[in-house]
Amino acid sequence: VPTPQxxxxxxxxxxxxxxxxxxxxxxxxxxxxxxxxxxxRNSTPPIGPPSSTPTPPQV
Incomplete structure (x- = not known):
């Protein structure tokens, strides 16, 4: 049986x-x-609030 090329x-x-x-x-x-x-690929920093400034606690 020949194999098709x-x-x-x-x-x-x-x-x-x-x-x-x-x-x-x-x-x-x-x-x-x-x-x-x-x-x-991940050279652009994520856009969002800076992590260095803590958010005030919600009362």
């Missing part, structure tokens, strides 16, 4: 992606992100 995988086209940060005036930050690698 699978066609070779299609070549993927490399597309350059440009990332612009609107918070920095539309500056291109692609290189910054690529240089950071996967470890810089």
């Amino acid at each position: 699978q066609p070779p995988p299609a070549k993927r086209e490399k597309k350059t992606i440009r990332i612009r940060d609107p918070n920095q005036g539309g500056r291109d930050i692609t290189e910054e992100i690529m240089a950071g690698g996967s470890g810089s």
